[in-house]
Amino acid sequence: MSDTQTFLDTLKARSSNYTAEPTWIAARRQAGTARFEALGFPTRRDEEWKYTDVRSIAQGNFAIADNAEFSPATAAALTLPIDAYRLTFVDGVFSSALSDLDSLPSSVQVLPLSKALAENHEAVGGPLGRLTGVDFSPFAALNTAFMEEGAVVRIAPGTVVEKPILLQFLSRAGQPMMCHPRVLVEAGGRSEATLIEHYTGESEATNFTNVVGELMLDRGAILAHYKLQEAPLGDLHVASIHVEQGRDTRYTSYNLSLGGALVRNDLISDLNGQGAETNFLGLFFGQGRQHVDNHTKVNHNAPLTFSNENYKGILDDRAHGVFNGKVYVKRDSQKIEGFQSNQNLLLSDRAHIDAKPELEIYADDVKCSHGTTTGQLDEEAIYALRTRGIDEATARGLLTLAFAGEVLDKVTLDAIAERVELAVAGKLPERFNLAGLVEAAVSLND
Amino acid sequence: MLQVKDLHVTVEGNEILKGLTLTINAGEVHAIMGPNGAGKSTLSAVIAGKDGYEVTQGTVTFEGKDVLEMEIEERAQAGLLLGFQYPVEIPGVKNIYLLKSALNAQRVARGEGEMPAPEFMKLVKEKLGYMKMDASFLQRAVNEGFSGGEKKRNEILQMLVLQPKLAMLDEIDSGLDIDAMKVVADGVNSLRAEDRAILLVTHYQRLLDYIVPDQVHVLVDGRIVKTGDAELAKQLEANGYEGIEESVA
Numbered sequence: 001m002s003d004t005q006t007f008l009d010t011l012k013a014r015s016s017n018y019t020a021e022p023t024w025i026a027a028r029r030q031a032g033t034a035r036f037e038a039l040g041f042p043t044r045r046d047e048e049w050k051y052t053d054v055r056s057i058a059q060g061n062f063a064i065a066d067n068a069e070f071s072p073a074t075a076a077a078l079t080l081p082i083d084a085y086r087l088t089f090v091d092g093v094f095s096s097a098l099s100d101l102d103s104l105p106s107s108v109q110v111l112p113l114s115k116a117l118a119e120n121h122e123a124v125g126g127p128l129g130r131l132t133g134v135d136f137s138p139f140a141a142l143n144t145a146f147m148e149e150g151a152v153v154r155i156a157p158g159t160v161v162e163k164p165i166l167l168q169f170l171s172r173a174g175q176p177m178m179c180h181p182r183v184l185v186e187a188g189g190r191s192e193a194t195l196i197e198h199y200t201g202e203s204e205a206t207n208f209t210n211v212v213g214e215l216m217l218d219r220g221a222i223l224a225h226y227k228l229q230e231a232p233l234g235d236l237h238v239a240s241i242h243v244e245q246g247r248d249t250r251y252t253s254y255n256l257s258l259g260g261a262l263v264r265n266d267l268i269s270d271l272n273g274q275g276a277e278t279n280f281l282g283l284f285f286g287q288g289r290q291h292v293d294n295h296t297k298v299n300h301n302a303p304l305t306f307s308n309e310n311y312k313g314i315l316d317d318r319a320h321g322v323f324n325g326k327v328y329v330k331r332d333s334q335k336i337e338g339f340q341s342n343q344n345l346l347l348s349d350r351a352h353i354d355a356k357p358e359l360e361i362y363a364d365d366v367k368c369s370h371g372t373t374t375g376q377l378d379e380e381a382i383y384a385l386r387t388r389g390i391d392e393a394t395a396r397g398l399l400t401l402a403f404a405g406e407v408l409d410k411v412t413l414d415a416i417a418e419r420v421e422l423a424v425a426g427k428l429p430e431r432f433n434l435a436g437l438v439e440a441a442v443s444l445n446d
Numbered sequence: 447m448l449q450v451k452d453l454h455v456t457v458e459g460n461e462i463l464k465g466l467t468l469t470i471n472a473g474e475v476h477a478i479m480g481p482n483g484a485g486k487s488t489l490s491a492v493i494a495g496k497d498g499y500e501v502t503q504g505t506v507t508f509e510g511k512d513v514l515e516m517e518i519e520e521r522a523q524a525g526l527l528l529g530f531q532y533p534v535e536i537p538g539v540k541n542i543y544l545l546k547s548a549l550n551a552q553r554v555a556r557g558e559g560e561m562p563a564p565e566f567m568k569l570v571k572e573k574l575g576y577m578k579m580d581a582s583f584l585q586r587a588v589n590e591g592f593s594g595g596e597k598k599r600n601e602i603l604q605m606l607v608l609q610p611k612l613a614m615l616d617e618i619d620s621g622l623d624i625d626a627m628k629v630v631a632d633g634v635n636s637l638r639a640e641d642r643a644i645l646l647v648t649h650y651q652r653l654l655d656y657i658v659p660d661q662v663h664v665l666v667d668g669r670i671v672k673t674g675d676a677e678l679a680k681q682l683e684a685n686g687y688e689g690i691e692e693s694v695a
Contacts, residue, residue, distance in 0.1 A: 384534040384588075387494050388548035388604065389522035389555065398547070402538025402587075 003058035004040045032144025035134040051322040051354045052293045057236050062178030062208050065091035078200045082415045084166035087151050091172050092179020107159040113150035123154050131214040131242035139238045143180040143212045150182035157188035164194040171201025171235050178208040187221035196226040206234040213241035217249040224252045231259035240266045247273025257284040257292050258423040264293045271305035282311035283407045285424050286319030293322035300329040300336045312407050313344040315351035323355045331362040340370040345403045397425030447472050447643050453504035462488045464668035470643045477646040480665035481687045486647045490614045494528035523555035525611030529601040536588035544588050545607050573606040578629050594621035602633035614645045619653040631656030651683035664690050
């Protein structure tokens, strides 16, 4: 039996759940199924998957969860200590008990996809699948075939959402499960919001998460999008995120990848209106035999658009990282600026990175640059720190964090910065970003 | 406080120190002078614990403890601190962070507990004033983009905050103009105390006009060939090392 067939059989067994759904959903599901059946799982012969072997997914046998029981105490230990509107999914299943939308303003809609689909909500009919179609990848097709749950966020024009909107995906230990969440975000004109996707779970979990995100920013909208991926080290994680940006929009992605045995992120921004700006900040950390693959693409489809990308990779042990960043400038998209930087730090001789920056430019009046570097910790600096009384492990942690600094300093949500610090550098004697202290120091001048 | 006995050190197979003996007591300021290649920097590097130096014979003890058996950070925690001739740039690590984590690492190792933030800031502010440094230094990455003089001042600032028992300063005067040298010398002089010792390694007598040592040692070819008081440095300035080398030979 082929790998594809296992998944198709699981889908078939699931089909009784889908009998009552509207025809437009059924049609998309069928399209997803057909596309997945035709494509099969990607192999390393595919250029887009040259460095990433997905056999651990293809050869797995994952069930679909039907309930979302999770002890509140366990959930509380995993959750980000942050004041946010919260939707929680356990193995992909929506948990109302672990969600909290108290005092959500009426100009903001946050609801589980299952509810939106059941209500045939106008927020899903048009947008769903428009940015990430079934042709994007076998995983996007698979997600469409299995589409049941996820989150729908709709922000009315002019709304400033004060608290972050947190979507947390918890992974349980036990029988291997899979889920295919879909996240739809429509940010109305001149709205401002912070969206956090947080993936975490019980350390023994071995589940497969295959998420698709479609984010639409209408004229003048500002969206900060955190993706904190702290999945258990046995989890498999594939994410395809597609952003569509209208005129004068600003999108900032904080792609923080810490967990997972196999991780593949695809992040694509379409800059379709003049004045649109996209910022891709990435930090990926791998240890043990983790495999972390980030593919990013910025499409400058309109003149006067701006992109800024900074990805930092830190790899220890036998971890393998992949960075593939593409900046594309459409014909006659003049006066654009596109900057891309990828720096990698190898903490062990056996860690490995494949980095491939690409520029594809079809306009003549543009400012673009890209570069990638890979290095190791500076032993002289470690010695210098130790001569001040700082132990070696801490010195290494400090320098590793310092490497991540350019990206980490931009993470303004403390709860998230702390998690990253801890994962990357271990427990340090001080918070690395001594923000308060630095302010105090500056005030000394007065 | 510090006792170095018959110290032999080789670097990549070449013997650099050939039986160096030196005793420094609390409250004293010692200067080691000597021509290039005599082994001046080797001595402080071995005491600080730098890699690549092989001790083939002899002992180094600090307050009765075997320094050569201690980890690098343990030496600092015990109160032995080296000021570098060429301070290392540490991009991304702010000065304030280095000072705070180093001070607290040393305090915790000594069982004193961390210093509360307000007290720490007060201490740092006072010491910055001493070194005529602006508070904006604290936010800058350690030595990154610093001028030569700024780097040296930063080394002394660390000494003032960390308050070692024995401060070893390796060619702290190199690359300094006269004004910067005065600031650095004032900083070093403020460290002088009954319970503290200072070891200056220098090529030129000039520094010793500002920091007057109790003892001056002349290091030639891996051995201390002559010891005297501050007057000895002045003689060296007048006659050079050649006279000393000849008298030894």
